[in-house]
Amino acid sequence: MESLSFDLSQTALREVNQFLHGADLASKVSKVSITQPDGKHAIAAGLNADVEVEIDGHAGYYAAGMNQLARVTITGSAGTGVAENMMSGSVHVKGFASNAAGATAQGGLLVIDGDAGLRCGISLKGADIVVGGSVGSFSAFMAQAGNLVILGDAGEALGDSIYEARIFVRGKVKSLGADCEEKTMGDAEKKILADLLARAGHKDVSVDSFKLYGSARTLYNFHVDNAGAY
């Protein structure tokens, strides 16, 4: 299988993305390297093939947005909305990630080695996110399904209006959002966490050092006595 490299200082992004969207891509190439990304937006967005893509440097907004099947690595940091609405595959950010990392993602695994900004995992719909560092405020806002693992600290209003997603935090939580509460971590949750830590390269970290947060489910149906929470 062939490896290919595109230099974004020489080749237009549109051309690179159209190549990556080509029919039967996975049968033609196994790895695509993208050099000189220089913070360009929407690099490797909309992939739908089981290929490996390496972005060698820093990516702008929406890197690997809506990813399906592909395994994308960003050696630097990523801008807003990395792996937003990912469906499957994986995205690994070796640096830091900006706001809304993994927003609305429905499947696949997003690994961020450094910190993530505000609203990490906002409206998460089934994907898994593992953050090696800390996350900013309003993370997992209205998160519906999936898992957000935070090895560092979480900012304010964590899990505000959360539905059925799970949040695992190893460090401190500045504050919990409306309808988010600490839960007892059972064996099933410990297994999920251990598996995610291993897949994200943190297999030596003990699951017992985490706390689990989820929905108190008091806001699922409107009741006037909860009006203050809306």
Next chain:
Amino acid sequence: MSDNKSIPQTQPRFSATFDPYTMSEIRRAAATGIYDIRGGGAKRKLPHFDDLLFLGASVSRYPLEGYREKCGTDVVLGTRFAKKPIHLKTPVTIAGMSFGALSAQAKEALGRGASQVGTSTTTGDGGMTPEERGQSKILVYQYLPSRYGMNPNDLRRADAIEVVVGQGAKPGGGGMLLGQKISPRVAKMRCLPEGIDQRSACRHPDWTGPDDLEIKIQELREITDWEKPIYVKVGATRPYFDVALAVKAGADVVVLDGMQGGTAATQEVFIEHVGIPILAAIRPAVQALQDLGLHRKVQLIVSGGIRNGADVAKALALGADAVAIGTAALIALGDNDPHLEEEYRKLGTTAGAYDDWHEGRDPAGITTQDPELSKRLDPVKAGRRLANYLSVMTMEAQVIARACGKSHLLNLEPEDLVALTVEAAAMARVPLAGTSWVPGQQGY
């Protein structure tokens, strides 16, 4: 001496301020402790297209022969950047309405009716259903803040993408779908537990402001290889600035929805008190496009209370390229039909006033997820009714355009219009009928 019986009595007099409806709402609020939620758009009397009239041809203008001389109705949307613009045979499109808010049968009927006359339908919150894609030859895929059911495969299957920033019934507000309508299929599509009240976010999760929107639109174009027209939909509030910013962000088409535009469900107070009528919004929007040199290059679709061909013609004369209908399309399918009066009475309402769409008990089988009620709507027959209605609207607009001497609906212009009220003259920026006075212009 006369007794009290012989003294003439005054009629019982209701307060204009505390009218019977207002008092009933106070009693309802006092009893329940929750705001009133309903579907539809603003019901109050508003300045509207009825306040405008066309000046037909006479000695000073030359009309076209009805039934003989051609009056074009086709419109192309998305000519700015998209490789594959949308070609419509009529400028009347179907507005975004979700599966969830509507039954699968209703969505299918909308697709059938629209496709028969060569126009587009639009998805809504909750994603694209196979029924809808299957029956809609031209389907616009809404990209909403909630991203419920958002799927890149559907994005690629769509003919155009509409980034929804807001809607006329509730500009600045998110959606809601109450638990009664979160059926197993709706819950699965939206990745939510069954039976809960679903709240949709009012802001997109991964962009804030026009600079971010520009990058978001770039991402959508990259993912779809620059093929699909990208629409941006806004509720009518500050149309000049919102349209200018949408254009700056790279929109191919701007959709502008006035406060008469319907919603599946939101607070009555929101529907009636936030946003502006579509009549007041079109000219500032067109002005923004003209100031940018992009009028007719970035197309403008307007919606909110469009009912007939006269409304279509008036919207186009004011500078829109197309219109969208929602409430009117549901009425054509069978919503609020008098033949269901007995059932509407059981729901505490009457045909024509039923607006508790969020409760999912629609006897017409349109705004419901109840399998038994949904089955009442025959998508083929309802689609035929919609197609008939769309054809009538198009022909009516042609009648007016020919009378004004126009060989295409898009040749209608503000000069063809006058206003019946000072308010409408000011909003539409056309003269008060019989005068040359346009309020707010030339220092008056």
